Amino acid sequence: MRYTPTQPPEGINVTDEHPLKSFFILTAGTIGVIIVVVIILGLAADHLVKYIPIDYEQELFSKDGLYIMPFTVDESDQGIKSLQYLQTLVDDLHTSAGKDFVEHKFQLAIANEAQANAFAMPGGHIVITKGLLASVESENGLSMILAHEMAHHYKRDPLRSMGRSIVVSIFLLAIFGADGSNILQSFLGNTAAITNLSFSRQQESDADKFASELLVKFYGHASGATEFFQYIKNTETELTEIPNFLSTHPSTEGRINFLLKHEQQNPGEKKPLPVFLREYAHTKSADK
Amino acid sequence: MEIIVLVVLLMLGYFFGQYAEKKHFKSIIEREKLLLKLPVVTMRTPPAIHQHELKAELVTGNTVISIDFFKKFVASLKMLFGGKVTQYESLLDRARREALLRMKEQAKLNNAFVVMNTRVETASISKNSNQRNSVGAVEVLAYGTAISIGNKLENTK
Numbered sequence: 003m004r005y006t007p008t009q010p011p012e013g014i015n016v017t018d019e020h021p022l023k024s025f026f027i028l029t030a031g032t033i034g035v036i037i038v039v040v041i042i043l044g045l046a047a048d049h050l051v052k053y054i055p056i057d058y059e060q061e062l063f064s065k066d067g068l069y070i071m072p073f074t075v076d077e078s079d080q081g082i083k084s085l086q087y088l089q090t091l092v093d094d095l096h097t098s099a100g101k102d103f104v105e106h107k108f109q110l111a112i113a114n115e116a117q118a119n120a121f122a123m124p125g126g127h128i129v130i131t132k133g134l135l136a137s138v139e140s141e142n143g144l145s146m147i148l149a150h151e152m153a154h155h156y157k158r159d160p161l162r163s164m165g166r167s168i169v170v171s172i173f174l175l176a177i178f179g180a181d182g183s184n185i186l187q188s189f190l191g192n193t194a195a196i197t198n199l200s201f202s203r204q205q206e207s208d209a210d211k212f213a214s215e216l217l218v219k220f221y222g223h224a225s226g227a228t229e230f231f232q233y234i235k236n237t238e239t240e241l242t243e244i245p246n247f248l249s250t251h252p253s254t255e256g257r258i259n260f261l262l263k264h265e266q267q268n269p270g271e272k273k274p275l276p277v278f279l280r281e282y283a284h285t286k287s288a289d290k
Numbered sequence: 291m292e293i294i295v296l297v298v299l300l301m302l303g304y305f306f307g308q309y310a311e312k313k314h315f316k317s318i319i320e321r322e323k324l325l326l327k328l329p330v331v332t333m334r335t336p337p338a339i340h341q342h343e344l345k346a347e348l349v350t351g352n353t354v355i356s357i358d359f360f361k362k363f364v365a366s367l368k369m370l371f372g373g374k375v376t377q378y379e380s381l382l383d384r385a386r387r388e389a390l391l392r393m394k395e396q397a398k399l400n401n402a403f404v405v406m407n408t409r410v411e412t413a414s415i416s417k418n419s420n421q422r423n424s425v426g427a428v429e430v431l432a433y434g435t436a437i438s439i440g441n442k443l444e445n446t447k
Contacts, residue, residue, distance in 0.1 A: 005329040009326060015383045028368060032370065
């Protein structure tokens with residue numbers, strides 16, 4: 003037997019392929035697949051929401067059921083008085099919304115938080131923070147926000163987004179299991195979440211449009227529609243601003259422009275807020 | 291925020307990983323040339339040499355090589371779709387050749403003229419390699435019997 007020393011040739015056990023090539027193909031392919039699947043699943047969830055009766059939703063998320071309230075509620079006399087005022091305002095707005103939405107019922111709550119915000123929760127719940135009451139100047143501005151949250155309920159957006167996130171998480175869980183720790187899992191989860199955000203932005207724009215139209219029906223004009231958004235714009239600094247595609251809401255600038263046009267087309271006199279509400283809004287919040 | 295972290299990790303993994311890999315392959319090829327004259331075989335019976343006593347000794351070469359974040363990421367995407375995971379190929383090739391080289395270097399120290407019955411074994415290190423942001427490593431152990439020439443034998447006939 004003879005041994006002839008020869009260097010083995012390269013490239014037998016290693017495929018000669020640029021690493022970036024497969025990176026781009028695979029990343030683009032995966033993102034594409036996720037976007038398509040999330041859109042299809044999302045539309046399916048949207049479609050099913052129609053078949054959940056409103057009274058069933060209200061029963062399911064009633065205070066004896068799956069009621070979600072992540073904030074502390076103020077139970078002082080002033081707080082209760084303000085809550086009653088808000089409830090009346092919402093019921094009045096609801097009456098002028100028309101016959102299509104008769105089945106809806108709303109439950110208000112004031113969260114003892116200084117940050118201005120409002121939420122629509124499944125089951126007809128609307129939560130307004132104390133900070134929001136301080137951020138608007140007139141009843142019209144406040145009605146705009148209430149009408150915006152009501153619009154979410156009329157379109158059944160809280161249930162829709164809940165349904166979407168449930169089907170998408172089930173899809174991701176089915177592929178990757180439950181530990182949630184893999185890099186890939188968080189990458190795909192983020193892709194799915196960003197895809198869902200575009201739906202969320204669409205819902206917000208629709209709700210803005212509906213709300214300003216409801217203002218015209220109720221007051222005869224749309225003055226005050228931009229109040230809250232102007233406030234947000236003034237408090238937003240460059241650092242807190244998030245790029246549009248990563249945000250659940252459309253840009254404040256864009257919303258103001260849209261609403262301003264509507265305001266200018268339907269001008270009118272604003273109605274001031276009752277004095278007790280102004281006083282209450284400026285008392286200290288629990289989180290400060 | 292998470293996206294920025296991911297991109298930074300991918301870039302770090304790509305640039306450092308590629309640099310380390312190129313450097314390592316260069317060094318492997320150079321050292322393979324130096325040790326080319328020492329055969330490494332998988333035969334189990336030693337050659338028949340009657341004039342000399344043959345000395346046998348276990349020689350081992352061991353190496354652990356880690357995969358970079360970039361390769362791991364691409365490989366895990368690849369595993370969704372199936373197919374050749376080329377990202378792991380260079381890693382294993384480097385580890386195997388490095389382990390064999392180390393074994394040969396030890397055999398050379400023993401003045402061996404051949405390494406017989408060579409075996410290569412692989413194990414993965416770091417059990418948490420599935421955890422987020424942690425990277426796995428592969429261990430390769432090469433071992434064989436180094437044969438060297440001992441004392442001259444008296445002719446018994």
